[in-house]
Amino acid sequence: MPLVTRKVKGSDPRDGRSTRWSAHREARRDELVLAAVAAIDAHGPQAGVGEIAAAAGVSKPVLYRYFADKADLHAAVGTWGAGVVMERLLPALLSEGTVRERVDLGCEAYLAAIEEHPNVFLLLVAHRVESDADPLADGKAAIAAAMARVLGDTLRELGVDAAGAEPWAHGLVGLGLSTGEWWLTRRTMSRAAVRGYLAAFVWHAFEGLAREYGVDLTDSAPDDPDDPDRADERGGTP
Numbered sequence: 001m002p003l004v005t006r007k008v009k010g011s012d013p014r015d016g017r018s019t020r021w022s023a024h025r026e027a028r029r030d031e032l033v034l035a036a037v038a039a040i041d042a043h044g045p046q047a048g049v050g051e052i053a054a055a056a057g058v059s060k061p062v063l064y065r066y067f068a069d070k071a072d073l074h075a076a077v078g079t080w081g082a083g084v085v086m087e088r089l090l091p092a093l094l095s096e097g098t099v100r101e102r103v104d105l106g107c108e109a110y111l112a113a114i115e116e117h118p119n120v121f122l123l124l125v126a127h128r129v130e131s132d133a134d135p136l137a138d139g140k141a142a143i144a145a146a147m148a149r150v151l152g153d154t155l156r157e158l159g160v161d162a163a164g165a166e167p168w169a170h171g172l173v174g175l176g177l178s179t180g181e182w183w184l185t186r187r188t189m190s191r192a193a194v195r196g197y198l199a200a201f202v203w204h205a206f207e208g209l210a211r212e213y214g215v216d217l218t219d220s221a222p223d224d225p226d227d228p229d230r231a232d233e234r235g236g237t238p
Contacts, residue, residue: 082139
């Protein structure tokens with residue numbers, strides 16, 4: 001009677017090879033995404049797949065071994081961009097300081113991040129409108145989820161109903177996208193000025209919400225000379 005051997009899960013050498021190949025493929029995708037970012041930085045929002053492949057030192061067919069199509073490549077760039085924004089934004093929002101100071105820091109961190117790669121931001125925004133697949137979809141969802149957690153925690157610390165944290169977070173993401181697109185396209189205002197207006201808008205929305213629940217945040221707001229609303233209060237001009 002032949003011996004019956006039981007296959008131990010994970011003992012097949014092919015499992016190890018598959019794992020190594022998956023890790024290699026993921027690392028190679030990351031390298032190609034960075035090459036795409038460099039090509040878009042250099043050639044502008046109109047950078048094509050050929051220019052991206054050239055920046056990566058590969059042919060277009062090789063590039064498409066790692067990405068299903070152009071939309072998949074753009075989506076990967078969008079995920080990369082969202083990661084950069086979150087790396088800057090979350091530490092600012094979680095820093096020590098008043099709510100107003102954290103709002104100011106968050107707006108500055110966001111604007112500084114997108115200003116470093118304006119062509120990438122504008123390409124992603126353009127393809128969000130022009131194509132059926134939104135390359136920013138996953139990134140927007142990740143940023144909104146992170147902001148909803150921060151916003152919910154802050155509201156609970158203030159003793160305010162946090163049920164609206166998620167829709168408000170998505171609203172802030174939309175506000176940031178539209179403001180960023182306008183600013184990087186028009187360039188009619190300095191980053192400091194845009195930050196002042198954007199922070200004032202977000203702060204007054206948050207402060208008004210807290211006030212409706214009986215929480216006064218005005219004493220925690222510093223006197224910011226770049227804030228156009230506070231310039232008006234002092235009788236000056238923004």
